[in-house]
Amino acid sequence: MRQVILDTETTGLEWQKGNRVVEIGCVEMLERRPTGRTFHRYLKPDREFEPGAQEVTGLTLEFLADKPRFAEVAGEFLDFIDGAELVIHNAAFDLGFLNAELARLDGLGRIQDRCTVEDTLLMARQRYPGQRNSLDALCKRLGVDNSQRQLHGALLDAQILMDVYLALTSGQGEIGFDSEAAPQAAAEVAFVVELGEAAPRPRVHVSAEEAEAHAARLAGLAKKAGRCVWLELEAEAEAGAA
Known part of the structure; x- marks a missing residue:
């Protein structure tokens, strides 16, 4: 399975108020292993940050002034995520912003038309009901190192989220029980015992x-x-x- 861990940074909390995406970070995994491929872009938002948002990301309009607009990287971004399962923490937030960006362009549809989505926040709430399930809280609970996370950054957060996701889902999937090849692999190592006859057990x-x-x-x-x-x-x- 191909998965893409995704995170965004924005000028504010609500896309409905015209806030824009200023950073996209993606990390690719294949069969639950990082491939080394990433997608990372800073974006020029053409609007001011809302109060507090700039302090969270550490980004400034001066830094973003010479960066491409979303429209200039949309094709490359969609090619990177196309057909993958997206793993996002609080997916409604990121998808709302990305779909709003796509809506400003013609004929590109929605993210959900191209990808399936796994929301680690919903996963964490089911596993740890009634507890804090922010990314930082999950790092502490699951033993994931987030010491470099002084500010919110899309690529770093995506890399941290990858470790959190693997920790949340560690178990059967990691030893191949959810793989399509598992039944075939089991058949290949199975041995047949004829009625009334004993066969030696395979040795590993x-x-x-x-x-x-x-x-x-x-x-x-x-x-x-x-x-x-x-x-x-x-x-x-x-x-x-x-």
Whole structure:
């Protein structure tokens, strides 16, 4: 699956009041792994910042004066996200602004016409009801490093959101249970036992490097989730054998 983690910065909180997008940041993932491809543009808004918005982003009209307008990068931006699943924190906010920008141009439609959308804010509210689920709060809860986030920046926030999303969704998807290839892979390693006959069980040989990587992954899951059932079962087995 191709996913694009997306974030925007704007001149204010409401696109209905004519506020504009001043920064777009996107990070691409393929099968839950970053590809190294990003899309990042600062944009000239042709309007003033609302009070407080400039302090949040650290951007100024002077800095943005020589940057392209949204219309100049729209085609490149849409090509980057086209057909992907977008992962956005508080998707209604970003989609509202981006669709408003697209509406100023002819024939480009809406973001939702090109992409599916996963909202990490809704995911977090379902997993942690009644708790603070801002990006910073999730970083603290899930052990994601956000120490570089002194100001809101679209590309940095998209990179941080990628780590938050992977932590929120760590589990079955990471070991291939949600992959279309999983049933076929299972069929390839299955062995048939004829009625009345016994067949030897397949043996899997694990290298020291693989065992070390496996242990590190389990430790990471335990740190993020607060527990790891596999590690608990291993501890019980070792205690029983002692």
